[in-house]
Amino acid sequence: DAGITQSPRYKITETGRQVTLMCHQTWSHSYMFWYRQDLGHGLRLIYYSAAADITDKGEVPDGYVVSRSKTENFPLTLESATRSQTSVYFCASCSPGAGADTQYFGPGTRLTVL
Amino acid sequence: DAKTTQPPSMDCAEGRAANLPCNHSTISGNEYVYWYRQIHSQGPQYIIHGLKNNETNEMASLIITEDRKSSTLILPHATLRDTAVYYCIVRVAGGGATNKLIFGTGTLLAVQP
Numbered sequence: 001d002a003g004i005t006q007s008p009r010y011k012i013t014e015t016g017r018q019v020t021l022m023c024h025q026t027w028s029h030s031y032m033f034w035y036r037q038d039l040g041h042g043l044r045l046i047y048y049s050a051a052a053d054i055t056d057k058g059e060v061p062d063g064y065v066v067s068r069s070k071t072e073n074f075p076l077t078l079e080s081a082t083r084s085q086t087s088v089y090f091c092a093s094c095s096p097g098a099g100a101d102t103q104y105f106g107p108g109t110r111l112t113v114l
Numbered sequence: 115d116a117k118t119t120q121p122p123s124m125d126c127a128e129g130r131a132a133n134l135p136c137n138h139s140t141i142s143g144n145e146y147v148y149w150y151r152q153i154h155s156q157g158p159q160y161i162i163h164g165l166k167n168n169e170t171n172e173m174a175s176l177i178i179t180e181d182r183k184s185s186t187l188i189l190p191h192a193t194l195r196d197t198a199v200y201y202c203i204v205r206v207a208g209g210g211a212t213n214k215l216i217f218g219t220g221t222l223l224a225v226q227p
Contacts (some may be wrong), residue, residue, distance in 0.1 A: 042217040042218065042219060042220075043158070043215070043217040045215075090157050090158070092157075092158075092215075102148070102160050102163065103160065103215060104160060105157030105158045105159070106157050107156060107157050108155075108156070108157050
C-alpha cells in the first residue's frame with residue numbers, strides 16, 4: 001500500500017547497543033524527517049534530508065546517524081543507545097511545492113533502552 | 115519556540131461542532147497556518163492549512179481572521195474518534211530548515227458521548 005511506514009513498531013534494546021529504525025515512503029517525496037517525541041518536550045526534529053545523499057541536522061542530532069542512499073528510505077541509527085534515547089520516533093515526508101507543503105507522518109517506533 | 119498559543123484542553127459533545135482557537139499574533143506575511151492532530155499513540159495527522167483565505171476540506175474548516183493574528187479550526191460534527199491533541203503551527207513553506215514543524219503543546223480535544 002502507498003504511504004509511509006516504519007519498522008519496527010516496538011523495540012527494546014540495551015544500553016550501548018546499535019539500533020536502526022527504518023522509514024520507507026512510496027510517494028517519492030524529496031524531503032524526509034526524523035522526530036522524537038517525549039513527554040514534556042513535544043516533537044523535536046533529529047535529522048532531515050532534502051534528497052538522496054543530502055542530510056542535515058535538526059534540533060537534537062547528537063547520538064544519531066542517518067543516511068539516504070535511496071529517495072524512499074531514510075534509516076535512523078543509534079550507534080550506542082543510551083537510556084535518554086528511550087522515546088517514540090516518528091518519520092515524516094513531504095514534497096515541497098510552489099506554495100505550502102505538508103508533512104505526512106508514519107505510525108511511529110516506540111524504543112525502550114534498558 | 116512555538117509561535118502559537120492554544121488552550122490546553124476543550125470538551126465537545128458528540129455531533130456538535132468543535133471550534134478550536136489559535137493565536138499567532140507574530141505571524142509573518144509569508145507564513146502559513148497549519149493544523150495537525152495526534153490521536154493517542156499514533157503519528158501526527160495533517161488536517162488543513164491556509165495563508166489568508168478561509169479553507170475547507172473533507173475533515174475541517176479553517177477560519178483565519180483578516181489581520182491573520184488568530185484562527186479557528188472547525189470540526190463540523192465531532193465524533194468520538196476526533197478525540198486527540200490538535201496542534202496549530204505557523205511556518206514558512208519551502209525547503210531546508212524552514213520545513214521544520216515546531217509543535218507546541220496543542221489542545222487536547224475530548225469529545226464526550
